[in-house]
Amino acid sequence: MRALIQRVTGATVSVAGRQIGQCGAGLLILICAMQGDTDQQAEQMAAKISKLRIFKDDEGRMNRSILDIGGAALVVSQFTLSADTSRGNRxxxxxxxxxxxxxxxxxxxxxxxxxxxxxxxxxxxxADMAVELVNDGPVTIWLDV
Incomplete structure (x- = not known):
């Protein structure tokens, strides 16, 4: 699985002008299942992201996880994370x-x-979705499991 995670102060996702999901402080997670991925990889990715220490502690260092801060997540499917741009421009x-x-x-x-x-x-x-977010930091991390 492949994920692009963004630390956010808030994010929303809408379809046809209607908001269908949101989160406050936490993570916007764009996720793509790749050929050959398994349930175990989906669970590994969730475990990794839940414990990833990318939120600031009292000293301003990235030392806390989404669990530590009591944050929320907005998960959006994005097959374009699988893009192969090695040949040509398409x-x-x-x-x-x-x-x-x-x-x-x-x-x-x-x-x-x-x-x-x-x-x-x-x-x-x-679906064709519109995603709005306020990236906190900005902190954006690419993960492959």
Whole structure:
């Protein structure tokens, strides 16, 4: 699985002008299931992100996790994270999981994150979504599991 996580003070996701998900202080997680990914990788990604120490402590150092701060997560599917730009100018997305498998693993990831006790909302898999966020820091991290 591949994720792009952003530390945010807040984020929302909308479909057709209607807000369907949001979070306050915490993480916006753009997630993509890749071909060959498994439930175990979805759970590993959720565990890694839940314990990743990227929030400031009392001394201003990145030393706290989303669990430590009581933060929330907004999880948005984004198959374009699988982009292969090695040939030409048009990205290819053949490394992404099939839509059915991608949806299943996306849902598994969100459920695993929620099981860690993190309030988790989601976008709509496969929809044309508008995402708004205030990146805190900015802190943006790419993860592959």
């Amino acid at each position: 990205p290819g997305f053949s490394a992404a999981a099939s839509p059915d498998e991608g949806r299943r693993l996306y849902q598994q990831f969100a459920a695993s994150l929620s099981a860690w006790g993190i309030p988790t909302e989601t976008g709509e898999f496969g």
